[in-house]
Amino acid sequence: MLQYLVRHGESVSNLEGRVQGQEDIELSDLGRAQARQMAAWSRRLSASPSVAPVTIGEVWSSPLRRARETAAEIATAVGLPVMVEEGLCELHAGIFQGHLWADLETAFPDEVAQWRSGDMHYVIPGGESRAQLAARGRATLEKLAGRDTPGMIVVAHGGVLTAALGSMLGREHPLLAAAAERPFTKLPALANCSVTQLEWPGPRLVAFNETGHLG
Numbered sequence: 001m002l003q004y005l006v007r008h009g010e011s012v013s014n015l016e017g018r019v020q021g022q023e024d025i026e027l028s029d030l031g032r033a034q035a036r037q038m039a040a041w042s043r044r045l046s047a048s049p050s051v052a053p054v055t056i057g058e059v060w061s062s063p064l065r066r067a068r069e070t071a072a073e074i075a076t077a078v079g080l081p082v083m084v085e086e087g088l089c090e091l092h093a094g095i096f097q098g099h100l101w102a103d104l105e106t107a108f109p110d111e112v113a114q115w116r117s118g119d120m121h122y123v124i125p126g127g128e129s130r131a132q133l134a135a136r137g138r139a140t141l142e143k144l145a146g147r148d149t150p151g152m153i154v155v156a157h158g159g160v161l162t163a164a165l166g167s168m169l170g171r172e173h174p175l176l177a178a179a180a181e182r183p184f185t186k187l188p189a190l191a192n193c194s195v196t197q198l199e200w201p202g203p204r205l206v207a208f209n210e211t212g213h214l215g
Contacts, residue, residue: 021093094127
């Protein structure tokens with residue numbers, strides 16, 4: 001089974017440089033354009049057996065608005081409903097949510113220092129730890145991989161996807177190790193509306209952070 005893992009399009013908070021976490025933020029104008037490009041890619045994938053190694057049978061999404069809006073464009077393009085999975089939510093960033101990235105060190109110096117230390121078990125006040133995020137993301141992708149379909153598109157978030165991949169594959173995996181780290185999070189960067197391919201059983205990382213379908 002093949003999972004196409006998609007990070008949502010650019011959100012308003014991405015554009016503003018704000019920490020989103022689990023805040024329910026809509027797509028920006030660019031994000032909506034990216035979602036349409038993602039839909040066109042999905043349509044080509046679904047329509048051409050020579051392009052797609054498997055048939056896309058399901059479209060899954062995080063319940064957060066920026067992911068659901070992206071998934072809705074994809075689902076319409078391939079003629080499938082969007083199914084929502086709570087486990088695909090982004091990291092709950094607790095007290096950091098809604099603040100500008102640039103202001104965090106001033107607003108929460110002690111908490112930011114602990115988070116930036118890389119401690120996997122440090123829980124953001126009111127939120128989650130990296131370890132909790134990785135365990136949740138991994139369990140969710142493993143659960144979806146057990147469904148009776150040859151392929152699926154999963155629309156989620158950069159944090160939960162990379163945390164899950166790191167847990168399953170190890171950060172020493174060549175594709176993950178070579179990726180630039182996201183500021184603050186110490187996770188490999190996934191571009192908005194990028195595609196990462198994960199093959200099951202395994203899992204085996206087929207491709208990471210592909211963006212060639214975006215204009």
